[in-house]
Amino acid sequence: MSYEMIALLMFSSMMMSMLTGQRVFAAIGFVGVVAAAVLWGNGGFELGFSAGMKLMKWYPLLTLPLFIFMGYMLSESGIAEDLYKAFHVWMGGLPGGLAVGTIGLMVVISAMNGLSVAGMAIGATIALPELLKRGYDKIMVSGVIQAGSSLGILVPPSVVLVLYGMIARQPVGKLWIAGVFPGLLLAFLFVVYIVIRCKINPSLGPALPKEERNMPLVEKLKLLRAGILPFVIFFLMMGLFVMGVTSLVESSAVGALSALAAAAIKGRLNWAMWNRVLEQTLGISCMFMWIILAALCFGAVFDGLGAVKAIEHLLVDELGMSPWQILIMMQISYLIMGTFLDDTAMLVIVAPLYIPLVGKLGFDLIWYGVLYTITCQVAYMTPPFGYNLFLMRAMAPPEITLVDIYRSIVPFVAIMLVGLAIIMAFPEIATWLPAHVYVKG
Amino acid sequence: QDKKITWRLQTYAGAALAEEVVRPCVNAFNKAANGEMEIELYTADQLVPTGELFRAMQAGTIDAVQSDDDSMNSPVDIKVFGGYFPFASRFSLDVPTLFYQYGLDKIWEEAYDEVGVKWLSAGAWDPCNFSTNKPIKSLEDLKGLRVFTFPTAGKFLTQFGVVPVTIPFEDVPVAMQTGEIDAIAWSGITEMKTSGWEEVTKYFLTNNISGGWCGSFFANGDRWKEVPEHLQQLWRVCMDSSHYRRLHWYWGGEASLRAGGSSLELTTIPAEEWKTVEEKAYAFWDEIAAQSERNAKVVKILKDYQAVMEKAGSPYR
Amino acid sequence: MPDAIKTYVHVVDAFNRRVGRIVMYGIFVMMGILLYSSISKTMFLPAHWTLEMAQFVMAGYYLLGGAYSLQLDSHVRMDLIYGRWSPRTKAAVDAVTIMMLFVYLFFLLYGGISSTAYALQYTETSYSSWSPYMAPVKIVMVIGIALTFLQATSIFFKDLAVAMGRPLA
Ligand code: NA
Ligand code: NA
Numbered sequence: 017m018s019y020e021m022i023a024l025l026m027f028s029s030m031m032m033s034m035l036t037g038q039r040v041f042a043a044i045g046f047v048g049v050v051a052a053a054v055l056w057g058n059g060g061f062e063l064g065f066s067a068g069m070k071l072m073k074w075y076p077l078l079t080l081p082l083f084i085f086m087g088y089m090l091s092e093s094g095i096a097e098d099l100y101k102a103f104h105v106w107m108g109g110l111p112g113g114l115a116v117g118t119i120g121l122m123v124v125i126s127a128m129n130g131l132s133v134a135g136m137a138i139g140a141t142i143a144l145p146e147l148l149k150r151g152y153d154k155i156m157v158s159g160v161i162q163a164g165s166s167l168g169i170l171v172p173p174s175v176v177l178v179l180y181g182m183i184a185r186q187p188v189g190k191l192w193i194a195g196v197f198p199g200l201l202l203a204f205l206f207v208v209y210i211v212i213r214c215k216i217n218p219s220l221g222p223a224l225p226k227e228e229r230n231m232p233l234v235e236k237l238k239l240l241r242a243g244i245l246p247f248v249i250f251f252l253m254m255g256l257f258v259m260g261v262t263s264l265v266e267s268s269a270v271g272a273l274s275a276l277a278a279a280a281i282k283g284r285l286n287w288a289m290w291n292r293v294l295e296q297t298l299g300i301s302c303m304f305m306w307i308i309l310a311a312l313c314f315g316a317v318f319d320g321l322g323a324v325k326a327i328e329h330l331l332v333d334e335l336g337m338s339p340w341q342i343l344i345m346m347q348i349s350y351l352i353m354g355t356f357l358d359d360t361a362m363l364v365i366v367a368p369l370y371i372p373l374v375g376k377l378g379f380d381l382i383w384y385g386v387l388y389t390i391t392c393q394v395a396y397m398t399p400p401f402g403y404n405l406f407l408m409r410a411m412a413p414p415e416i417t418l419v420d421i422y423r424s425i426v427p428f429v430a431i432m433l434v435g436l437a438i439i440m441a442f443p444e445i446a447t448w449l450p451a452h453v454y455v456k457g
Numbered sequence: 458q459d460k461k462i463t464w465r466l467q468t469y470a471g472a473a474l475a476e477e478v479v480r481p482c483v484n485a486f487n488k489a490a491n492g493e494m495e496i497e498l499y500t501a502d503q504l505v506p507t508g509e510l511f512r513a514m515q516a517g518t519i520d521a522v523q524s525d526d527d528s529m530n531s532p533v534d535i536k537v538f539g540g541y542f543p544f545a546s547r548f549s550l551d552v553p554t555l556f557y558q559y560g561l562d563k564i565w566e567e568a569y570d571e572v573g574v575k576w577l578s579a580g581a582w583d584p585c586n587f588s589t590n591k592p593i594k595s596l597e598d599l600k601g602l603r604v605f606t607f608p609t610a611g612k613f614l615t616q617f618g619v620v621p622v623t624i625p626f627e628d629v630p631v632a633m634q635t636g637e638i639d640a641i642a643w644s645g646i647t648e649m650k651t652s653g654w655e656e657v658t659k660y661f662l663t664n665n666i667s668g669g670w671c672g673s674f675f676a677n678g679d680r681w682k683e684v685p686e687h688l689q690q691l692w693r694v695c696m697d698s699s700h701y702r703r704l705h706w707y708w709g710g711e712a713s714l715r716a717g718g719s720s721l722e723l724t725t726i727p728a729e730e731w732k733t734v735e736e737k738a739y740a741f742w743d744e745i746a747a748q749s750e751r752n753a754k755v756v757k758i759l760k761d762y763q764a765v766m767e768k769a770g771s772p773y774r
Numbered sequence: 775m776p777d778a779i780k781t782y783v784h785v786v787d788a789f790n791r792r793v794g795r796i797v798m799y800g801i802f803v804m805m806g807i808l809l810y811s812s813i814s815k816t817m818f819l820p821a822h823w824t825l826e827m828a829q830f831v832m833a834g835y836y837l838l839g840g841a842y843s844l845q846l847d848s849h850v851r852m853d854l855i856y857g858r859w860s861p862r863t864k865a866a867v868d869a870v871t872i873m874m875l876f877v878y879l880f881f882l883l884y885g886g887i888s889s890t891a892y893a894l895q896y897t898e899t900s901y902s903s904w905s906p907y908m909a910p911v912k913i914v915m916v917i918g919i920a921l922t923f924l925q926a927t928s929i930f931f932k933d934l935a936v937a938m939g940r941p942l943a
Contacts, residue, residue, distance in 0.1 A: 037856025065885025508901030611903030
């Protein structure tokens with residue numbers, strides 16, 4: 017059998033195994049170890065564990081559990097409630113204003129954390145009940161929270177961009193900075209969408225009654241103090257890293273510590289919360305790490321089969337596609353795979369196949385990192401498989417059904433695709449800032 | 458006709474560097490073997506992490522390795538001499554001379570036979586210099602630097618306040634930018650350019666801690682025995698051609714890049730001051746010699762060789 | 775289900791829960807090491823062991839925590855089809871497809887034991903200037919994988935019980 021056939025067989029067996037509904041890491045790992053054993057005999061028996069040693073040496077992964085801890089700590093710290101109250105009073109008067117405020121909240125949370133976990137947790141526990149209570153349309157708000165939280169990986173800091181940077185060998189600091197404007201652009205597009213829809217149909221997001229937000233301007237301004245702690249956390253983590261005081265993994269530890277300190281300052285630390293945060297951190301860290309462990313084994317076999325060369329051969333020589341055609345095809349294939357595949361696994365298995373080719377075709381790998389991240393966001397959100405969907409289902413109140421959740425993401429995915437197209441057409445949105453701001457990282 | 462033999466050979470060099478230091482000889486071998494045997498080349502950490510290279514080869518996960526003994530973490534006493542044993546060589550030609558005229562080859566063969574791996578052939582690469590983001594002009598400047606370097610070289614350098622860090626080869630440029638490391642003490646200037654590390658550093662220290670990297674080709678003992686004699690011979694010729702190509706590739710590269718072909722700014726620690734590093738190295742040699750009888754034998758050979766070179770004078774020393 | 779299996783499931787679950795509840799504090803160990811690293815870097819000479827030590831702790835954290843994470847059902851599944859089934863059908867299918875998990879864990883365990891045996895036989899040290907002994911971390915990794923394997927067997931029995939319509943409490 018040719019190597020291409022084996023690679024194809026491996027990929028399709030992985031998809032089939034996942035369709036059974038067994039845990040994703042088990043499906044990927046199973047195909048990986050069996051393929052290694054079949055192809056390489058005795059010598060391949062140890063490839064699964066060898067991936068464990070590889071994972072251990074992949075130092076940026078240390079940021080993962082620390083960011084997860086930080087996310088859960090932030091969501092319990094009370095910072096978000098204060099922020100939300102400020103957005104509430106300042107934006108509540110607009111039709112759909114609370115939903116707009118939720119997007120604002122998500123941008124601030126995204127600037128404090130590298131994953132979408134924090135945004136999801138905060139959105140589902142703090143924003144969602146409030147929005148439903150005010151008579152907001154449940155489908156729209158479910159979409160708002162998922163789309164908003166997905167900004168966590170685009171607005172710096174971002175774990176996805178860290179892993180991308182390691183695979184593409186691009187400076188993480190520049191990648192992070194590159195995500196600023198695209199992140200704000202997406203947030204802006206979300207807001208425009210919400211405002212327009214609520215203008216047309218005010219019942220989707222009724223404005224708050226005057227008495228609820230009627231307070232003296234001084235009081236209103238005082239509410240803005242809610243932004244101080246997030247700013248301090250952002251600075252401790254991002255500022256110190258960009259200035260070169262802390263290294264990347266150290267800055268994630270600083271971030272985790274500062275979230276802990278914030279919770280302590282707000283008087284939120286107690287035994288029950290402590291246990292909840294630590295347990296969730298362990299559970300979600302294990303989920304990611306075991307998927308990466310399995311995907312590294314799968315990826316090593318895949319790599320051993322020369323999949324990179326095969327793809328390059330297919331796209332460049334056989335199909336004779338132009339660089340832009342290849343790039344667009346890659347994005348489309350990512351989007352399709354992303355609906356079915358876990359994006360962490362996709363990062364470890366597929367990104368190493370594509371990224372070298374993107375570089376060879378002469379595209380800017382910082383810019384591509386942003387495009388890549390947005391496709392990851394879409395992958396998160398699109399059924400049947402999406403991590404945000406998974407979290408949303410676990411956290412949303414029963415009145416929001418699975419169908420509601422699926423329907424809710426449609427307009428937001430469409431907006432993200434528009435954003436993706438805009439950034440493809442105008443790369444400066446991503447590349448201007450890193451070219452003009454000096455970052456050490 | 459027997460079944461075609463396929464070998465997985467993993468080099469410790471990264472993808473870009475591997476194109477220069479090992480790909481040509483593998484391609485030549487595959488062509489000359491005419492379908493009887495094929496060597497598939499994998500680069501740093503591709504199939505197994507570099508620190509696991511030895512064990513993976515012993516277990517048969519891979520069939521052959523190109524690396525220095527130190528980097529592949531060989532479970533043999535003499536592994537410390539692989540890579541950059543401080544001041545063991547001044548020029549790259551010293552390495553093959555030590556192996557094939559002063560008898561290191563016999564010692565290596567014996568050591569690896571004990572652990573089920575076939576040592577095949579040793580050769581030299583480039584010298585070991587520091588590349589940094591701040592200029593190094595005195596030993597004082599080395600203090601506190603987190604440096605990506607070889608394990609044994611790193612141990613030696615700690616006495617000058619250097620903090621050695623080991624990470625996967627391909628992660629070096631990003632680690633330089635994320636602040637996990639401050640400097641690289643891994644190679645000469647040719648590799649800095651080829652591996653793309655030139656873009657993440659500014660300065661190149663011309664003083665080196667060793668004039669020639671010392672590393673080898675190895676194979677799993679059983680796999681080697683399965684290769685028919687004529688193909689064994691062919692692979693030996695190809696390994697030699699690889700050593701030869703590297704000799705002139707590095708020798709010419711170092712000179713032309715220092716002479717203005719590189720964006721790195723050259724700095725130098727005065728020879729008098731650098732002499733103290735060299736003296737410390739000889740004390741380090743004695744420490745290593747005390748570790749085992751075999752190590753003592755190697756150190757004696759190094760000293761004998763050193764004496765001959767001193768006596769011969771210019772251009773040798 | 776026979777009593778012996780009930781006891782087995784109970785013991786495995788209780789033990790792994792205990793281990794998980796301890797291991798979850800590992801996040802503070804990682805945090806502490808990295809904070810020490812950044813403080814030592816600014817105040818005095820940086821330490822050469824911090825990054826590697828944090829990596830060892832990370833390996834222990836997610837592997838020793840593996841069993842408890844299975845117990846908490848933290849692992850994502852693709853539930854395109856799976857999500858529509860009744861709990862009983864889910865359990866029945868899981869009881870079959872969990873074989874994939876067993877096979878994967880078996881190979882992990884095999885490689886782990888072999889690698890640990892090697893580390894002990896040759897007193898392997900890490901490929902770094904700090905060069906700590908590798909056996910301790912490998913032993914921890916193997917224990918983590920083994921506990922995860924035991925947890926998988928416990929889950930298998932529980933799924934089987936649900937599939938047969940007699941769930942274990
Ligand atoms: Na973020
Ligand atoms: Na998806």
